[in-house]
Amino acid sequence: MRYIISLLIILSIQSTSAQYADKAIDAYKKADYPAAIVLWEKELKTKNCNKEQAYCLLGNAYFKNKNFAHAVANYEKSLRENYNQEDVKFNIKVVRAKLGLDTENKILFTNDYLRKVSFLLSEFILKLLIIILSCLLLAYNIYQFFKGDLKFGFLKNYLFAFTLVLLCLYFLQEKFRQEKGFAIISIESTGYENMNLKGESKALRVGEMVKVLDEIGVTIQIETEANKHYWIQKSNVIYI
Amino acid sequence: MLDKNLFLGYFLLLSSLLFSQKGMEIQISAKKVEAGEPLMVVYALSNYNERGMMRKGFEPFELIGGPQVSRSMNTSYINGTMTSSQTNSYSIYLSCKKLGKFQVPKQSFQLSDGTAIEAQAIEIEVVKPGSLPRQAQQRQPDPFDPFAAFNDPFDPFAGQSPAGRAQQQNPAAPNSAFKDEKEINLSKDIFARIHVDKNKVYIGEPVKASIKIYTSLNSKGFDAEKVPNFNGFWTQDLPLSDKLEMKREVINGKEFVSVEIKKILLYPTKAGTLEITPLKMKTIALVPVMRQKQTTNRQPGSLMEAIMMSMGMSMNTMGVEFKEIPYSFSSGSEKITVLPLPADAPASFTGGVGKFSFNAYTDKKELKTDEALKYRIELSGSGNLPLIEAPKNIWDETIEVYDPILKENYNVQPTISGTKIWNFVAVPHAPGSYTTPHLEFSYFDLAQKKYVTLTAPSTSLTITGKPTKDKEKGKKYGEFNYAKQKIKESSHYSMDSDLPNSAFYGLGVLPLLMALGLGFLPKYERKEERFISGKKISERVIQQMKQAEIYLKENKKEPFYQELTRTYWNYLSHKFKLETSNLSRINIAEKLREKGVSFELITKMINLIDRSEMGLYTSYGSQAMQELYDDSLNILNDIDKQIV
Numbered sequence: 001m002r003y004i005i006s007l008l009i010i011l012s013i014q015s016t017s018a019q020y021a022d023k024a025i026d027a028y029k030k031a032d033y034p035a036a037i038v039l040w041e042k043e044l045k046t047k048n049c050n051k052e053q054a055y056c057l058l059g060n061a062y063f064k065n066k067n068f069a070h071a072v073a074n075y076e077k078s079l080r081e082n083y084n085q086e087d088v089k090f091n092i093k094v095v096r097a098k099l100g101l102d103t104e105n106k107i108l109f110t111n112d113y114l115r116k117v118s119f120l121l122s123e124f125i126l127k128l129l130i131i132i133l134s135c136l137l138l139a140y141n142i143y144q145f146f147k148g149d150l151k152f153g154f155l156k157n158y159l160f161a162f163t164l165v166l167l168c169l170y171f172l173q174e175k176f177r178q179e180k181g182f183a184i185i186s187i188e189s190t191g192y193e194n195m196n197l198k199g200e201s202k203a204l205r206v207g208e209m210v211k212v213l214d215e216i217g218v219t220i221q222i223e224t225e226a227n228k229h230y231w232i233q234k235s236n237v238i239y240i
Numbered sequence: 241m242l243d244k245n246l247f248l249g250y251f252l253l254l255s256s257l258l259f260s261q262k263g264m265e266i267q268i269s270a271k272k273v274e275a276g277e278p279l280m281v282v283y284a285l286s287n288y289n290e291r292g293m294m295r296k297g298f299e300p301f302e303l304i305g306g307p308q309v310s311r312s313m314n315t316s317y318i319n320g321t322m323t324s325s326q327t328n329s330y331s332i333y334l335s336c337k338k339l340g341k342f343q344v345p346k347q348s349f350q351l352s353d354g355t356a357i358e359a360q361a362i363e364i365e366v367v368k369p370g371s372l373p374r375q376a377q378q379r380q381p382d383p384f385d386p387f388a389a390f391n392d393p394f395d396p397f398a399g400q401s402p403a404g405r406a407q408q409q410n411p412a413a414p415n416s417a418f419k420d421e422k423e424i425n426l427s428k429d430i431f432a433r434i435h436v437d438k439n440k441v442y443i444g445e446p447v448k449a450s451i452k453i454y455t456s457l458n459s460k461g462f463d464a465e466k467v468p469n470f471n472g473f474w475t476q477d478l479p480l481s482d483k484l485e486m487k488r489e490v491i492n493g494k495e496f497v498s499v500e501i502k503k504i505l506l507y508p509t510k511a512g513t514l515e516i517t518p519l520k521m522k523t524i525a526l527v528p529v530m531r532q533k534q535t536t537n538r539q540p541g542s543l544m545e546a547i548m549m550s551m552g553m554s555m556n557t558m559g560v561e562f563k564e565i566p567y568s569f570s571s572g573s574e575k576i577t578v579l580p581l582p583a584d585a586p587a588s589f590t591g592g593v594g595k596f597s598f599n600a601y602t603d604k605k606e607l608k609t610d611e612a613l614k615y616r617i618e619l620s621g622s623g624n625l626p627l628i629e630a631p632k633n634i635w636d637e638t639i640e641v642y643d644p645i646l647k648e649n650y651n652v653q654p655t656i657s658g659t660k661i662w663n664f665v666a667v668p669h670a671p672g673s674y675t676t677p678h679l680e681f682s683y684f685d686l687a688q689k690k691y692v693t694l695t696a697p698s699t700s701l702t703i704t705g706k707p708t709k710d711k712e713k714g715k716k717y718g719e720f721n722y723a724k725q726k727i728k729e730s731s732h733y734s735m736d737s738d739l740p741n742s743a744f745y746g747l748g749v750l751p752l753l754m755a756l757g758l759g760f761l762p763k764y765e766r767k768e769e770r771f772i773s774g775k776k777i778s779e780r781v782i783q784q785m786k787q788a789e790i791y792l793k794e795n796k797k798e799p800f801y802q803e804l805t806r807t808y809w810n811y812l813s814h815k816f817k818l819e820t821s822n823l824s825r826i827n828i829a830e831k832l833r834e835k836g837v838s839f840e841l842i843t844k845m846i847n848l849i850d851r852s853e854m855g856l857y858t859s860y861g862s863q864a865m866q867e868l869y870d871d872s873l874n875i876l877n878d879i880d881k882q883i884v
Contacts, residue, residue: 021733050736060729087728094727100645100665102612127739127748134752141758163752 036061052081069186083119099207118172183237191230305333369493432571444593454496458526466520478503511580519571592683594623600696609705615664622657633677638670801855
C-alpha cells in the first residue's frame with residue numbers, strides 16, 4: 001500500500017515547468033496580447049498543460065485583442081475542462097453581451113446540475129481516490145477470501161458503492177469533456193435552409209454557439225440556440 | 241530579351257508576313273519625338289537569309305541601344321506540304337538632340353550570298369522637350385522592371401533584396417548614357433516624392449497622401465533608412481495592391497518608372513502647420529557609363545564580334561557598361577496647413593468634419609418586458625467617419641442598454657465616404673410608455689464652413705408585461721450590466737497534476753473489477769484454526785463446539801451449559817462408538833484408560849463434565865463460561881490427539 005501511494009506521488013510530481021505560460025502571462029501583463037495568444041497556443045500543445053486555466057487565459061488574451069468570437073470559444077473550451085468555474089461563466093456572459101447575444105447560453109448549459117456535480121472533484125482527485133479506494137477494496141477482498149471477515153467488514157459494501165459512484169462521476173466528466181460537435185460562429189454569416197446554401201436564410205451573429213450536426217465538404221449543418229437547423233460555410237465557425 | 245508588349249507587336253506583325261515569302265517591315269515607336277527622348281526602330285526581315293545588320297551610322301541620330309535581334313520560326317503543314325518561315329527583328333534605339341525633321345538613314349543588311357538589301361529611310365520629327373502631351377502609361381510588371389528587386393520599406397518582415405537579380409537581367413534601354421564616371425549625379429534619375437491631395441485643411445478633414453519613388457535606372461533593390469513621421473495626424477493605412485504597381489511617367493521630358501510604396505489617409509488632430517518628415521532610402525543603382533574608346537557607328541571588328549552583335553549582345557561592344565553605384569535619396573518634406581475649427585461648436589459635436597446624414601431606427605414599437613429591442617443609429621456621408629463617436633443617447637432608467645456593436649463600411653475612392661452603424665440592444669424591465677432618446681448630431685460642414693446640427697426623431701415605445709427588475713435584484717440579467725462589466729482576469733496558472741490513464745486503469749479500475757469478481761467467486765473452503773494457550777485446536781473439535789460457541793457469544797447461560805454437556809457425551813460416545821445411554825462417568829474413565837489416555841487428562845475430563853453440569857445451577861457470569869469453553873476445547877483437543 002505504501003508503495004502504491006509513493007508511486008502515485010511520484011507520478012503526480014513528474015510535471016515539467018510551465019515554460020510558455022510564464023512568458024504568456026508576462027506578455028499579457030505588458031498588454032502585448034497577440035504575443036500572449038501565440039504563447040498560450042504553444043503552451044496548450046505541451047504535455048503537462050493545465051488546459052482549464054490555459055484556455056481561460058487564452059480567452060482573456062483574445063478578449064483584450066477584441067477578438068470576441070475566439071474569446072468565447074476558448075472560454076467554452078475551458079468550461080469543458082472544468083465546469084465549476086464561475087469566473088469563466090461570467091466572462092462568457094460578458095463577451096456574449098458585448099456581441100449582442102443572449103447571455104443565457106442554452107446549449108452549453110443543458111445538464112447544468114449534472115455537470116456541476118460531475119465536476120465537484122477535479123479529475124486528478126477523482127483518479128487518486130478511485131485508485132486508493134479500489135486498491136484498499138481489493139486488498140480487503142483478498143484477505144477476506146482467504147482469512148474470513150474482519151470486525152468492520154460490513155463497511156466494505158458502502159465503500160464499494162462509493163467507489164462506483166466516483167467512477168461514474170469520472171466517466172461523466174470524461175463524457176462532458178470529450179463532448180464534440182459544438183462550434184462558435186466567428187464571422188457574421190448567413191445560414192441557409194438547404195445544403196447548397198439556398199432557400200430560406202437567416203443571419204447568424206458572431207459568437208453564437210451552435211451544435212454541429214452534419215458536415216459535407218466545405219459546408220456544415222448546424223443547430224442554432226433556437227433549435228433551428230441551417231447550413232453554413234465551414235470556414236465561418238470555430239470548433240470548440 | 242524584349243518587352244512583352246513588343247513581343248505581342250512582333251507576333252501580330254509576323255502573322256501578317258507569314259505567307260509572303262520574303263519581306264521587310266519597319267516599325268517605329270512614334271513619328272514625333274521630343275529631343276533627347278528614345279525612339280525605337282524595328283526592322284523585321286522575313287525569310288531573308290541575312291548575316292547581320294551593316295550599320296552605316298545614324299546621323300543626326302545617336303545610337304543609344306541595340307541592335308537587339310529576336311528570331312522567330314514558324315513551320316506549318318498545309319495540304320501535306322511544309323512551309324516554314326523565319327523572321328528576324330532588329331531593334332535599335334535612337335535619340336536626337338537637334339530639333340526639326342530628320343531621316344533615319346537607310347540601313348542595309350548583308351545577305352548570305354554576299355549581296356545586301358536596303359531598308360527605307362524613315363522620316364521623324366523631333367520637337368522641343370515637353371511639347372508632346374505627357375503620357376502616363378500603365379504597364380504590366382516586366383522583366384525590364386527596375387523595381388523587380390524592390391523591397392517594401394514599410395514591411396519589416398521583408399527579407400533582404402535578392403542580390404544580383406537585377407544584374408542578371410538585360411538592362412533596359414537607358415535614356416542617355418553618361419559620358420564620364422565623374423559627372424555622375426543621380427539626383428535627377430532616382431528620387432522619391434510625397435504627394436498630398438490638399439495642402440490647406442481643417443482639423444479632422446481627411447488628406448490623402450502617397451509616397452512614390454521615381455527612377456529611370458535599374459537598381460538592386462531599395463531599402464528605407466528613415467520612414468516619414470506623421471506627427472499630429474491620426475493615420476489610416478490604405479491597402480496597396482499585392483504587387484507593386486509600376487507606372488511609366490514622363491517628368492520634364494524624361495521617362496521614369498514610378499511606384500507607389502505607401503498610401504495613407506491623414507486626419508489632422510491639431511491646428512497649425514504640420515510637417516511630414518522626408519522618407520530616406522538607399523539603393524544600388526546600375527548606371528550606364530560610356531567607355532573611353534567610344535564610336536557611335538562601329539563596324540564589327542571580328543567575326544566573333546559580329547555574331548555577338550547580331551545576337552543582341554552588343555551593349556558592351558557598343559561601349560556602354562553598367563556600374564553599381566550606391567545611392568541615398570530622400571523625398572523632401574511636405575507641409576500641410578491645418579486650420580482650427582470655429583469655436584462655437586454645439587454640444588452635440590463629436591468631431592465630425594465633412595458632410596453627413598444620420599438617422600435612428602428601432603425594430604419594433606411594442607414589446608414585452610425583458611424582450612430585446614434593437615436600436616440602430618446610422619451615419620453616412622463623406623468625411624472623417626472613422627473618428628466619429630456614437631451620438632450620446634440617454635435612455636430611461638428601467639431600460640438596460642448594452643454597448644453598441646459597430647459596423648463600418650468605407651470607400652476611399654474618390655473621396656472618403658461610407659456608413660457607420662451602431663447597433664444597440666435595449667432591454668426594458670418595467671412596463672409603460674417610453675420614447676427612444678432624442679438624438680442630435682453636429683458636424684462641421686466643409687462646404688458651408690459652419691457647424692450643422694442634425695436630429696433624429698424619437699420613437700414612442702409601449703412596453704407591456706410584469707416588471708422584471710427590482711432595485712435589489714435583477715433576476716434574469718444579474719445585478720449588473722454585463723456589457724459594462726469587464727471580464728474577470730486571473731493570472732493564476734499552475735501546472736496540471738495528472739495521473740496517467742494507464743496508472744488510473746491499472747491501479748484503480750482493474751483492482752475494483754477484481755474485487756468485484758472476488759465477491760462472486762465461490763467461497764474458499766476455510767479451515768478454521770484456533771489457538772488456545774499456544775496450542776492448535778483441531779478442526780473436528782471446533783466443529784463439535786460450534787453451537788456452544790454461538791451460545792457463548794449470545795451470552796445465553798442455560799443453553800450454553802446444556803449444549804456443552806451434550807457435546808461432551810456426544811463426542812465421547814462417538815469416540816468409543818457407544819450409545820450415549822450406555823455411557824457413565826465410570827465407564828468413560830475406563831474406556832479412556834484403555835485407549836491410553838493419561839490419568840491427568842482423564843481427571844480433567846471428569847472435572848470438565850462436573851463443571852458443566854454444576855454451571856447450570858451456579859451464578860457464575862460470562863467469565864466462567866468463557867473459561868469453561870476454552871478449557872473444554874483444550875482438553876477435548878488433547879484427548880483427540882491421544883486417541884487415534
